[in-house]
Amino acid sequence: MGRWEPNARGRLEQAALELYIERGYEQTTVAEIAKRAGLTERTFFRHYADKREVLFAGAGALQELFVSAVAGAPGSAAPIEAVGAALEAAAVVLQERRDSARRRQTVIAANAELRERELIKLASLSAALADALRQRGVADTAAGLAAEAGIAVFKIAFERWLDETGRRSLAQLIQESLDELRDVTAGRPSAER
């Protein structure tokens, strides 16, 4: 980032997360976010449609990442391997953002409307993954199941990653959760990892 670029978007996100945690999401105004970031409201609205958008702006990029990783997986990859590749591609990007991901999760957990919005985001990601698998010629039900399984793994590994002290990377936790899901669905006992 050059000197001429004040990273408005990142500063607004950081200010918003701080305020949502300090005062609560509902109580925070766009004016306060802009002020905390040392920017104007006009600048805020150049980057985000509203204060909720700050928390969900990354969803589109995540979906694109998922879809292109599935499309780019080797032709010989099984559906669940293509899904695994998508989750790991996302993990690499998210790995550096653990602190803000944690704060974001705290804000979302505290607000019913945001929890609903998060469920919608995950359902959209699952539908996009399933579509990307169908594009590879995966049959309808298998595509749906592999996508849902992938999102379940992503969600659970993500929560573990935020809860842990950072010993394991998100990519490791995703791989472990994929392995554990395979054991669980096979009815095999699976040691707590």
Next chain:
Amino acid sequence: MGRWEPNARGRLEQAALELYIERGYEQTTVAEIAKRAGLTERTFFRHYADKREVLFAGAGALQELFVSAVAGAPGSAAPIEAVGAALEAAAVVLQERRDSARRRQTVIAANAELRERELIKLASLSAALADALRQRGVADTAAGLAAEAGIAVFKIAFERWLDETGRRSLAQLIQESLDELRDVTAGRPSAER
């Protein structure tokens, strides 16, 4: 049902589903539902809090069914087997209600707010299943994964059941989807069933 019991609840549900499909969910009023059912608004509100409740009143019973089936599974049952028992218990109850389930699904698919509410219902069912598994001593991550896998199977089998011409029972489709999920997560090719 005796002669003295006019089945107000069932009549209201049927009238509501008919009207939601004919006129749209948003456009339908409680007064119209009561009239179509040959009942009063007061009777409507004795059975349902609002017009949305008609579509989601079954969620509590479904959750209880899931939880008691998991709790009642043999101690030797693997987590995914306990989840399978829960899904099959629900399938037996739902099997007789295919026509209203289909109409309900049509109404929900057409309305964003209802689709969100349905996602919340499924997330609550998943959380309840995971809790019931933890009560059986299943470790945290395995419980979460088995519950999410179970809800994914339930959702996909349910959609197949509504789409099909009724050849296979919901219970059969659930069993097949569980088998297919096991194959998918193992990276094994799985014939379209």
